[in-house]
Amino acid sequence: MKKITVIGTGYVGLVSGTCFAESGNQVICCDNDERKINNLLQGGVPIYEPGLKELIEKNVKKGTLCFTSNIKQAIREAEVIYIAVGTPMSPSGEADLSFVEQVAKTIGENVNSYKVIVTKSTVPVGTGRLIESIIKQHLREDYPFDIVSNPEFLREGAAIKETLNMERAVIGTESDMAYQIISELHQPFTSTILRVSLETAEIIKYAANAFLATKISFINDIANICERVGADVTKVSEGIGLDSRIGNKFLQAGIGFGGSCFPKDTAALVHISQKCGYDFKLIKAVMETNEGQRVKIVEKLKDALGTLNGKTISVLGLAFKPDTNDIRSSPALDIIPYLSVNGATVRAFDPIAVEETKKQLGYQCLYFKDIYETLENADACLILTDWLQVKHLDLNKVKELMRQPLIVDGRNIFDLETMQEFGFTYLSIGRQPINKGTIISKAI
Numbered sequence: 001m002k003k004i005t006v007i008g009t010g011y012v013g014l015v016s017g018t019c020f021a022e023s024g025n026q027v028i029c030c031d032n033d034e035r036k037i038n039n040l041l042q043g044g045v046p047i048y049e050p051g052l053k054e055l056i057e058k059n060v061k062k063g064t065l066c067f068t069s070n071i072k073q074a075i076r077e078a079e080v081i082y083i084a085v086g087t088p089m090s091p092s093g094e095a096d097l098s099f100v101e102q103v104a105k106t107i108g109e110n111v112n113s114y115k116v117i118v119t120k121s122t123v124p125v126g127t128g129r130l131i132e133s134i135i136k137q138h139l140r141e142d143y144p145f146d147i148v149s150n151p152e153f154l155r156e157g158a159a160i161k162e163t164l165n166m167e168r169a170v171i172g173t174e175s176d177m178a179y180q181i182i183s184e185l186h187q188p189f190t191s192t193i194l195r196v197s198l199e200t201a202e203i204i205k206y207a208a209n210a211f212l213a214t215k216i217s218f219i220n221d222i223a224n225i226c227e228r229v230g231a232d233v234t235k236v237s238e239g240i241g242l243d244s245r246i247g248n249k250f251l252q253a254g255i256g257f258g259g260s261c262f263p264k265d266t267a268a269l270v271h272i273s274q275k276c277g278y279d280f281k282l283i284k285a286v287m288e289t290n291e292g293q294r295v296k297i298v299e300k301l302k303d304a305l306g307t308l309n310g311k312t313i314s315v316l317g318l319a320f321k322p323d324t325n326d327i328r329s330s331p332a333l334d335i336i337p338y339l340s341v342n343g344a345t346v347r348a349f350d351p352i353a354v355e356e357t358k359k360q361l362g363y364q365c366l367y368f369k370d371i372y373e374t375l376e377n378a379d380a381c382l383i384l385t386d387w388l389q390v391k392h393l394d395l396n397k398v399k400e401l402m403r404q405p406l407i408v409d410g411r412n413i414f415d416l417e418t419m420q421e422f423g424f425t426y427l428s429i430g431r432q433p434i435n436k437g438t439i440i441s442k443a444i
């Protein structure tokens with residue numbers, strides 16, 4: 001049992017802290033956002049993540065998990081301190097380290113005994129050393145401490161499951177004692193623990209995300225070729241994925257990647273490579289392909305309708321992926337304003353991300369939690385998130401509700417034969433269009 005303080009109670013800090021409590025540690029989750037902490041203290045959970053609420057309730061009741069905005073006190077009480085604050089994209093694309101630096105200063109000022117200080121935030125190579133020097137500068141006495149990089153690989157929407165059963169833990173440190181402590185913390189979660197240097201651990205995180213993002217842009221490039229040559233990208237994914245050297249994961253063509261990590265971390269990696277004098281052309285192309293996918297889907301919609309002006313468009317999905325209310329870098333945030341500015345009335349559906357979206361987009365669209373209500377009198381339906389509710393749509397009902405049977409699918413959810421049978425005009429990514437439905441309003 002270790003006394004752990006997690007600084008930053010967001011998607012990563014709250015999940016990690018809760019899982020460390022679940023595995024028998026004494027955990028304090030703290031944040032400088034008092035509203036967030038008050039919400040947690042009153043039994044609320046600021047994010048949607050399957051299984052999280054139940055696990056928090058269980059551990060708070062057991063007394064193994066608590067919340068505070070008194071960060072200084074939480075630092076003093078800890079043996080292990082996890083830094084899990086945000087490292088957002090700065091306007092230049094670089095990772096903004098201001099929150100990490102601020103936390104390092106607060107840690108330095110409040111260290112009162114030996115502590116292991118662990119970076120869980122995704123940070124550029126060299127940040128561990130920077131944290132070490134900031135802490136040293138602010139120490140009140142010559143207390144010993146060790147620095148560890150322990151990057152986080154969880155996926156939103158499956159965060160609890162993937163933390164409690166992680167495929168691997170990466171621990172970067174020079175200290176044997178710190179390695180011992182952090183690897184013991186991970187033994188309940190995985191038997192695969194990789195010990196590396198601080199710098200190697202830091203770059204492993206960016207390399208992992210960049211590689212996954214590359215797979216997605218690669219299959220999207222193949223999809224764009226498939227459209228031109230009359231092939232079907234879903235079958236290409238299957239065909240190449242059967243080769244165990246390639247694997248079948250992260251080969252789903254579509255509107256491209258969004259979320260709080262891939263766009264930000266690919267951009268940061270470009271800066272990391274520039275800083276060390278290397279031109280990482282591949283990752284720049286990955287980003288360019290990804291941006292192009294959002295444009296392509298809107299072009300398909302515009303071509304099918306003739307004009308956006310005066311049309312009613314049902315957008316299905318606001319979150320960047322299913323099972324989360326996270327809308328950071330979600331395609332919907334770019335596409336809805338574009339549709340609205342070009343004269344369309346947008347009716348948007350999401351089962352859980354409506355409140356978050358309202359904060360950003362306000363009344364640029366009408367919001368619905370009922371998927372069928374969203375589709376009433378629509379000239380077109382645009383699928384942006386592969387929610388289960390979208391996958392399970394009653395297509396007969398959809399056809400009855402819509403003004404005309406036009407579906408533009410950014411997630412390749414439906415098979416072409418089904419859409420042919422139901423009589424839709426169905427436009428997806430990297431597959432041949434189905435031109436079955438009668439689109440009455442095409443001409444302008």
Ligand SMILES: NC(=O)c1ccc[n+]([C@@H]2O[C@H](COP(=O)([O-])OP(=O)(O)OC[C@H]3O[C@@H](n4cnc5c(N)ncnc54)[C@H](O)[C@@H]3O)[C@@H](O)[C@H]2O)c1
Binds near residue numbers: 120261
């Ligand atoms: N979201 C993911 O799926 C994921 C997965 C792996 C790694 N990461 C990385 O983990 C880090 C955190 O990501 P997140 O999605 O949890 O971010 P988040 O924005 O959800 O949470 C960050 C939290 O840190 C708090 N914070 C900021 N400055 C603080 C300070 N000085 N003191 C105390 N609290 C402070 C914020 O109030 C916020 O609650 C990022 O570096 C991210 O790249 C995220």
Ligand SMILES: O=c1ccn([C@@H]2O[C@H](COP(=O)(O)OP(=O)(O)O[C@H]3O[C@H](CO)[C@@H](O)[C@H](O)[C@H]3O)[C@@H](O)[C@H]2O)c(=O)[nH]1
Binds near residue numbers: 249253258
């Ligand atoms: O075949 C695929 C797989 C994913 N996506 C999209 O890619 C984005 C990211 O998806 P996913 O990786 O499932 O979600 P994240 O929660 O962003 O997780 C990624 O980013 C995290 C933050 O760094 C890492 O910890 C995870 O390992 C990494 O998968 C989403 O927009 C998906 O729709 C595709 O377009 N095609």
